[in-house]
């Protein structure tokens with residue numbers, strides 16, 4: 149079983165346009181030549197594109213992570229997220245820190261069966277240790293909702309970094325942290341700080357979109373010192389093919405037990421499911 153805990157889809161109508169805008173941001177930050185003229189996504193950024201891509205990579209289930217960049221988008225994004233739920237795909241919900249009704253949004257999501265929410269504070273422009281975000285993290289903890297958030301720098305957005313490993317460590321005096329998942333192994337392109345501030349904490353880390361940017365030695369060291377029971381397989385599909393993420397993890401020569409935890413056991417535990425109920 150392979151659960152991809154970090155994927156993105158958009159409604160059919162806006163998928164191509166959304167990817168275009170994101171690619172423009174990446175080229176603005178990284179230079180026009182980034183990607184050497186190759187497409188930066190490997191599949192259409194739609195539900196259909198996701199479902200069609202999964203068998204080739206051996207992915208049995210994908211978690212989709214939407215982001216509201218303004219509070220007014222929350223309702224329609226969450227309606228879309230709820231509508232795509234199936235055996236193969238499950239979407240988290242979204243909330244915006246500027247929303248004065250953030251707590252009510254979270255209560256509604258929990259009542260509708262959502263397992264968690266995604267925050268991307270590089271788009272939402274709040275520090276993770278700001279009162280507005282801590283309020284969301286506390287409320288999610290109380291409701292039993294997971295919170296996965298972009299962590300570290302973003303390849304397509306300028307500094308400052310709103311969710312650095314150091315800022316993440318600050319929230320751990322406010323919440324337990326075992327419902328938190330820091331994407332990109334705790335801090336994209338800030339992995340020395342991950343080792344300084346996050347390794348050993350209760351926060352889980354995903355493996356999305358890191359393989360071309362981190363040394364295998366440092367990746368393995370972070371997994372081992374943090375604990376494979378707090379690492380989640382994630383690809384960032386459509387930006388990375390999960391088959392490539394899996395190849396990279398296999399190249400690290402982890403034990404079979406560690407790989408089982410990373411590829412599905414930790415995900416099932418966090419989602420509150422047991423192995424036998426989820427094929």
Ligand SMILES: [Zn+2]
Pocket residue numbers: 154156356384
């Ligand atoms: Zn992502």
